[in-house]
Amino acid sequence: MTAKEYLSQAKTLNARIVRQMYRRDELYALMTTRTAKLSKVPGGSRNDRSLEDTMAKYVSLEEKIDREIDALVDLKEEIRAVIDQLPDETEKLVLVMHYLENKSYPDIGKELGYHGNSAKRIAASAVKKLKVPEKLFPDVP
Numbered sequence: 307m308t309a310k311e312y313l314s315q316a317k318t319l320n321a322r323i324v325r326q327m328y329r330r331d332e333l334y335a336l337m338t339t340r341t342a343k344l345s346k347v348p349g350g351s352r353n354d355r356s357l358e359d360t361m362a363k364y365v366s367l368e369e370k371i372d373r374e375i376d377a378l379v380d381l382k383e384e385i386r387a388v389i390d391q392l393p394d395e396t397e398k399l400v401l402v403m404h405y406l407e408n409k410s411y412p413d414i415g416k417e418l419g420y421h422g423n424s425a426k427r428i429a430a431s432a433v434k435k436l437k438v439p440e441k442l443f444p445d446v447p
Contacts, residue, residue, distance in 0.1 A: 309436040313405040316385055319378050320408065326371050333364040382406050388436060397432035400425050 337360050389401045399418070403409045404425075409417070414425040 307438060309433045309438050312388075312438045313385060313401065313433065313436075316378065316382050316406055317408060319374060319381060323371060323374050323378060326367060326374070330364060330367045330371060333360055333367065336360055337364060384439070388439065391437065392432055392435060394432070397428055397435070400428045401432050404429055 337357065385406060386402065389398050389405075392398050392401075396418075400414055403414045403417070404411065411423065411426040411429065415421065415423075418425065420428075
């Protein structure tokens with residue numbers, strides 16, 4: 307795995323969490339718009355089971371999101387420790403802003419007072435200096 311791929315893991319995991327949260331919100335909206343009709347039939351009506359299935363999916367997805375958020379926090383701490391090994395403070399700052407705070411290079415440049423592609427050039431130089439750990443962060447199930 308290259309240093310850039312290593313750093314990009316946090317962005318990828320964060321994007322996956324955001325997509326899952328969107329799906330969770332869709333399930334919640336679906337649950338709240340349904341009404342559970344009581345039935346005298348043992349086991350409930352088809353609508354009851356459908357609502358129960360949706361609720362089970364919601365809970366399962368919520369648990370997965372929680373696990374992935376925990377993994378993201380751990381991954382970001384690990385990546386920050388790798389970035390902190392760089393001697394140059396500006397390089398550290400640019401990498402943290404881009405890979406851990408999900409800021410674009412133009413936005414980083416504006417925030418730090420750089421012109422053009424300076425932030426991107428600083429990041430490219432810094433990435434070449436990074437030492438990727440041999441033991442990589444495990445993928446989240």
